Amino acid sequence: MYPNQTLYIDGQFIAADGRETQPIINPANREVLGHLPHATTEDLQTALEAADRAFQSWKHSSPMERSAILRKVAQLTRDRAPEIARNMTLDQGKPLAESMGELISCADHADWHAEECRRIYGRIITPRSPDVRQMVLREPIGVCVAFTPWNFPYNQAIRKVAAAIGAGCTIVLKGPEDSPSAVMAIAQMFHDAGLPPGVLNLVWGDPPTISDYLIRSPISRKVSFTGSVPVGKQLAALAGAHMKRITMELGGHSPVIVCEDANIELAAKMLAKFKIRNAGQVCVSPTRFYVQRKVFDPFLEAFTDVLKNVKTGDGLAEGVEMGPLAHERRVPAISGFIDDALQHGGKVVLGGEPLPGNGFFFPPTVVVDIPDNSKLMQEEPFGPVAPLVPFDTIEEVTKRANSLPFGLSSYVFTNSLQTSTKLSNDLEVGMVNINHFGSALPETPFGGVKDSGIGSEGGSETFDGYLVTKFVTHV
Ligand code: NAD
Numbered sequence: 001m002y003p004n005q006t007l008y009i010d011g012q013f014i015a016a017d018g019r020e021t022q023p024i025i026n027p028a029n030r031e032v033l034g035h036l037p038h039a040t041t042e043d044l045q046t047a048l049e050a051a052d053r054a055f056q057s058w059k060h061s062s063p064m065e066r067s068a069i070l071r072k073v074a075q076l077t078r079d080r081a082p083e084i085a086r087n088m089t090l091d092q093g094k095p096l097a098e099s100m101g102e103l104i105s106c107a108d109h110a111d112w113h114a115e116e117c118r119r120i121y122g123r124i125i126t127p128r129s130p131d132v133r134q135m136v137l138r139e140p141i142g143v144c145v146a147f148t149p150w151n152f153p154y155n156q157a158i159r160k161v162a163a164a165i166g167a168g169c170t171i172v173l174k175g176p177e178d179s180p181s182a183v184m185a186i187a188q189m190f191h192d193a194g195l196p197p198g199v200l201n202l203v204w205g206d207p208p209t210i211s212d213y214l215i216r217s218p219i220s221r222k223v224s225f226t227g228s229v230p231v232g233k234q235l236a237a238l239a240g241a242h243m244k245r246i247t248m249e250l251g252g253h254s255p256v257i258v259c260e261d262a263n264i265e266l267a268a269k270m271l272a273k274f275k276i277r278n279a280g281q282v283c284v285s286p287t288r289f290y291v292q293r294k295v296f297d298p299f300l301e302a303f304t305d306v307l308k309n310v311k312t313g314d315g316l317a318e319g320v321e322m323g324p325l326a327h328e329r330r331v332p333a334i335s336g337f338i339d340d341a342l343q344h345g346g347k348v349v350l351g352g353e354p355l356p357g358n359g360f361f362f363p364p365t366v367v368v369d370i371p372d373n374s375k376l377m378q379e380e381p382f383g384p385v386a387p388l389v390p391f392d393t394i395e396e397v398t399k400r401a402n403s404l405p406f407g408l409s410s411y412v413f414t415n416s417l418q419t420s421t422k423l424s425n426d427l428e429v430g431m432v433n434i435n436h437f438g439s440a441l442p443e444t445p446f447g448g449v450k451d452s453g454i455g456s457e458g459g460s461e462t463f464d465g466y467l468v469t470k471f472v473t474h475v
Contacts, residue, residue: 001036001066002024002033002090002091002181003034003086003087003184003185004034005024005034005035005036005037005180005181005184005204006037006184006246007039007043007202007203007204008053008184008187008188008191008200008201008202009038009039009043009046009047009050009201009202009203010046010047010050010197010198010201011012011050011191011196011197012197012293013187013188013191014037014043015037016035017037019037019038019039019040019043020037020038020155020205021035021036021037021038022035022036022038022177023035023036024036024091024177024178024179024180024181025091025178025327026090026091027091027092027093027323027324027325027326027327027328027360028313028314028315028316028323028324028359028360028361029094029314029358029359030358030359031294033090033091035315036177036180036204037204038204038205038206039203039204039205039210041213041225043203044172044203044210044213044214044389045217045319046145047172047201047203047216048172048214048219048220049219050197050198050201051142051143051170051171051198051199051201051219052170053170053198054170054196054197054198055140055142055143055169055170056198057108057196058140058165058168058169058170058199058236059139059140059142059144059168059169060168060197061168062116062282063118063120063318064118065128066117066165066166066168066415067114067115067117067118067166068114069165069190069193069194069195070111070112070113070114070117070162070165070166071110071111072189072192072193072194073110073162073186073189073190073193074108074110074111074114075107076189076192076193076256077103077104077106077107077110077158077189078103078104078107078475080189081100081103081104081107082100084099084103084154084180084181084182085102086099086316087181087182087185088102088103088153088154088179088182089315089316089323090181090316091178091179091180092150092151092153092178092179092182092323092326093279093315093320093324093325093326093359093360094278094279094315094323095230095315095320095323096315096316098277098278098315098323099154099315100272102152102154102155103393104156105440105441105442106154106155106158107156108386108441108442109155109158109159109162109442109458110158110162110384110455111442112442112443112458112462113162113163113165113166113442113462114162114166116166116460116463117166117167117463120138120167120463121138121307121468122135122136122137122138122322123135123136124136125205127473130472131475132473132475133473133474133475134471134472134473135471135472135473136469136470136471136472137469137470137471137472138468138469138470139168139380139468139469139470140167140168140169140466140467140468141167141169141171141221141222141245141466141467141468142169142221142222143169143171143172143219143220143221143222144164144169144170144171144172144220144221144222144223144224144281144466145171145172145173145174145211145214145215145217145220145222145224146160146161146164146171146172146175146223146225147173147174147207147210147211147224147225147226147227147397148160148173148175148176148183148226149176149226149227150176150177150178150179150326150327150415151278151281151282151283151326151364152278152282153175153176153179153180153182153183154180154182154183154185154186154244155440156226156249157175157182157183157186158186159172159446159458159462160173160224160226160247160457161173161186161190161200162466163457163462163463163466164222164224165190165195165199165200165461166462166463166466167466168387169222169466169468170198170199170200170201171199171200171201172201172202172203172212172214172220173200173201173202173203174202174205174207174210174211175202175203175204175419177204177205177207177402178326178327179326180204183202184202185472186202187200187202194322202271207231211225211235211238211277212238213328215235215238215239215244216238216242217244218242219241220244221244221245222244222245222247222465222466223235223236223238223239223244223245223246223247224246224247224465225246225247225248225249225250226249226250227249227250227251227377228250228251229250229251229405229406229451232248232250233451235248236454238246239387239420242445245468246454246455246465247434247453247454247455247457247465248419248453248454248455249283249446249448249453249455249457250283250451250452251283251380251382251406251407251408252283252284252287252406252408252409252429252448252449252452252453253287253288253378253379253380253404253406253408254284254285254286254288254409254410254411254429255287255288255290255397255400255401255410255411255427256271256286256287256288256290256410256411256412256413257290257291257391257397257410257411257412257413257414257423258271258289258290258291258292258295258299258413259292259394259412259413259414259415259416259419260292260293260294260295260458261414261415261416261419262295262413262414262415262435263413263415264295264298264299264302265298265302267299267413267435268298268299268302268303268305268306269302269306270363270436270437271286271289271411271413272302272303272306272307272310272364274286274307274437275307275350275386276307276310276322276364276384278364278471279322279323279324279325279326279384280381280382280384280385281325281330281382281383283380283408283409284386284405284408284409284431284439284440286372286386287380287381287385287386287387288387288389288401289303289386289387289388289389290389290390290391290397290400290401291388291389291390291391292298292390292391292392293390293391293407296343296388296390299388300349300366300368300388303366303386304349304350304366307350307351307364307366307386307464308350308364309386310322310363310364312355312361312363312364314359317405322364322384324359324361324362325360325362326358326360327360328360328401330360330362330382330383331354331360331362333382333383334337334354334362334365334381334382334383334384334385335353335354335362336375337375337376337379337381337383337385338352338353338365338367338376338385340374340375340376341367341370341375341376341387343372344370344371344373345369345370345371346367346368346369346370346373346374346376346387347367347368347369348365348366348367349366349367349368350363350365350366351363351364351365351366351384351385352365352367353379362383362384362385363384364381364384364386365383365384365385365386366385366386366388367385367386367388368387368388368389369389370387370389372389372403374387377381378404380406394419394422394423398401398422398423398427401427402426402427402428405450405451406448406450406451406452407428407429407430407448407449407450407451408429408430408431408448408452408453408454409429409430409431409432409433409439409448410423410427410429410431410432410433411433411434411437412424412427412432412433412434412435413434413435414434414435420434420435426448428449429448429449429452430445430446430447430448430452430453430456431446431447431448435438440458441458442458443458443459444458444459445457445458445459445461445462446458446459447461
């Protein structure tokens with residue numbers, strides 16, 4: 001049975017009880033799984049006040065206590081993974097094996113934060129006079145408000161929640177209304193792990209109404225958002241107007257550069273499998289494929305060969321490799337990219353049209369012969385669509401890769417040390433993956449530059465956005 005979804009405020013699970021609700025839809029078959037209660041304005045204010053009250057004591061909690069709770073959540077995540085993963089596949093659509101993978105890697109994220117939060121250090125600065133002591137303290141920033149998306153419901157939320165709680169902050173989180181169950185499970189696990197009331201609060205509702213209320217409130221001190229660039233810019237502007245710290249993990253349009261000296265067969269296979277992960281609804285998905293002219297045809301053939309055999313279907317069905325798009329609005333959005341590519345002279349060599357049936361299915365799609373000014377080469381498709389274009393020189397492809405306002409991730413396939421060094425220096429991105437996919441581990445920083453965001457999550461940087469610096473000097 002799909003679990004009942006509630007609000008979680010001040011340690012209480014709060015059911016609809018007359019509040020507005022919205023249906024939760026299974027994207028594989030449009031079945032209504034349940035109803036999600038929307039927070040009222042009073043609920044939002046109660047959540048902020050609870051977080052503010054809880055902060056007065058949580059900020060003084062021992063790192064050992066925070067660490068123990070995060071460790072417990074890591075263990076509960078592993079214990080409950082089969083059930084949470086199944087519910088996530090039901091409301092988000094990704095294949096069950098991918099949901100399980102997300103859960104297990106998130107247990108590692110909770111463990112990593114449990115370890116690192118015991119190592120939040122300040123420093124002593126050598127004074128000009130021996131009578132003076134100069135100290136730099138790092139203190140939790142205060143009440144955080146966070147907004148997380150539907151593509152990796154558990155992952156995107158646990159990164160923010162674990163960083164805030166580990167740093168000694170409290171948090172009001174708005175999860176993804178389209179795929180709520182995994183975030184609801186996070187609230188339940190922190191509750192079961194003994195987190196004091198008010199440290200974590202979970203609300204749902206109309207995203208712009210909630211973000212506007214929470215960001216404007218004088219109680220909140222920090223805003224963290226993962227989602228699209230336009231929404232990120234709106235929230236960052238509002239946060240700026242109220243002088244609030246931000247972490248923004250926004251969209252990208254990750255270039256893939258396949259050089260003629262790479263292992264083409266292997267690169268094509270690896271990239272095809274990576275492309276269909278979460279039906280391409282991944283901010284670091286490979287999205288612009290630049291293939292050196294000499295190896296363009298063999299790469300296209302090997303890449304398409306893998307994609308044409310991908311089994312698409314309900315994520316709970318045996319052997320399914322790619323599920324539906326997460327919600328109905330993504331289907332016309334993807335079709336719009338294909339229409340524009342065709343208008344620009346592009347050729348669809350695989351897929352290209354939504355699959356018939358009740359779910360929101362779009363097949364793996366490969367497009368060639370498109371110019372760099374087509375929508376598919378300019379905007380993040382956020383779906384299982386791969387545009388492939390040829391390039392001639394490394395200088396030329398670097399310029400083309402850097403030509404967009406985004407700078408999240410990038411992928412390079414080459415056997416030349418010189419080329420890999422040059423590209424890792426010259427690509428204007430937050431992450432460079434050379435001959436493998438290695439981003440998004442708990443111990444490594446994840447984040448973008450340019451329009452793709454501000455700040456990092458994970459790695460030893462993970463608490464930076466949740467701490468303020470205080471200088472203390474005395475004689
Ligand atoms: P969207 O821009 O409407 O929403 C994206 C996410 O932001 C959703 O989770 C939504 O609930 C939230 N959101 C929207 N407006 C908000 C607001 N004013 N305040 C707070 N949260 C708000 O688009 P969509 O159709 O849901 O998703 C499509 C686009 O979103 C994609 O093209 C992709 O670029 C982006 N996206 C990015 C990520 C990521 O991991 N960076 C994840 C999901 C979606």
